[in-house]
């Protein structure tokens with residue numbers, strides 16, 4: 214399906230008269246964690262593609278596993294526990310690879326395939342991620358996995374950028390030779406295959422820059438820089454952080470940075486995002502975003518010390534469910550007046566984001582920018598609270614297709630390969646995000662006092678939910 218999709222795109226571009234001869238470099242992104250299993254002998258086919266035939270006709274018999282596992286597959290809990298046990302526990306695995314064991318992460322998916330289908334595994338000569346698979350199609354040979362997408366496998370030592378021998382051997386035998394060596398994300402992995410030169414008219418020297426995961430490519434597309442944070446306020450809320458000194462934990466993911474090999478990025482997901490905001494809007498603001506905004510404007514920063522936790526569905530970060538409200542005296546209360554409820558929800562959501570980001574090593578810096586995207590980023594009163602809680606200016610960007618834009622930027626950066634030109638320099642003429650909110654005066658004093666309070670209450674709820682330690 215994926216190969217045929219590439220055929221379809223290229224054929225349509227050709228039919229539309231796209232001038233492939235102008236393409237000097239290309240890169241791309243693939244959904245993180247998915248994997249592709251090339252059958253023994255496939256590399257021969259890949260290097261001898263006939264320009265007279267579509268790719269999918271030629272590559273039909275090249276895969277040892279027909280259905281590639283993708284990120285929605287969470288059937289590998291047993292393999293996750295085995296992997297954590299093999300390296301000394303969940304935190305040890307996270308310290309090594311940037312994440313505790315996650316079902317969708319590729320090492321655990323490979324382990325399951327090896328355990329359940331050893332024959333198919335033994336007939337596999339190469340395992341690609343979705344990203345390096347797509348790059349391989351353009352190269353006409355196996356593309357290496359890049360450090361950034363490789364960090365979503367539970368196999369790469371994110372500090373040393375080498376496969377962890379302990380993790381490899383806990384997952385499957387001979388895995389290192391099937392994965393190949395990982396490379397820096399901004400590497401030029403080769404020139405485009407002659408197939409594309411002859412069939413579509415790409416120039417022969419067209420550079421292929423290592424493909425990466427969709428989230429790292431989005432970070433590049435949003436042009437995040439050191440100290441910046443991207444907040445996507447969609448159905449769920451997602452944070453991307455640029456980190457210099459990562460502190461891998463039991464929640465969230467640390468990946469090698471896709472545009473700066475010395476640095477890192479982190480990803481945190483909060484499930485109770487817009488749907489929770491909508492519920493409180495309906496209950497306390499007559500189903501109206503403008504009444505909701507009015508409530509934010511009419512209440513003070515810090516909400517008079519009233520704090521709330523609103524998780525109607527089990528939250529991921531942290532694992533809490535239910536609504537929990539506390540008065541300024543830290544006493545549990547069952548309800549707040551409507552406008553206090555609304556401010557408690559929004560302040561609570563953003564304080565949680567700051568606390569959990571800092572838990573992974575993130576620090577707000579004087580030059581920090583917050584880039585807000587997603588549905589709720591249209592609400593400037595919500596963005597004002599975001600600016601106040603983080604003490605940093607908030608900018609809005611239209612991130613439609615940010616992973617694609619990021620791939621184009623990364624390809625462009627590839628043209629400067631070997632010159633040490635930083636990514637930020639190469640993309641400095643790209644359109645800038647729009648300033649939407651700046652911190653109100655006095656905000657930092659208010660939230661410096663409130664953030665530890667919120668963190669303490671969160672721990673209290675967690676302890677009550679989990680019960681006493683065994």
Ligand SMILES: Nc1ncnc2c1ncn2[C@@H]1O[C@H](COP(=O)(O)OP(=O)(O)O)[C@@H](O)[C@H]1O
Nearest residue numbers: 446447448449487488491502587588589591592
């Ligand atoms: N003015 C607004 N204020 C707050 N939230 C809003 C506003 N307009 C839209 N939204 C929220 O945006 C959400 C959709 O965001 P979007 O980024 O399109 O989601 P996704 O891409 O995850 O489907 C809706 O659930 C809605 O609650």
Ligand SMILES: O=C(CO)[C@@H](O)[C@H](O)COP(=O)(O)O
Nearest residue numbers: 244245246284317365427428
């Ligand atoms: O698993 C993760 C990140 O760890 C997901 O963010 C996937 O990368 C999402 O891919 P799409 O569904 O957006 O293609």
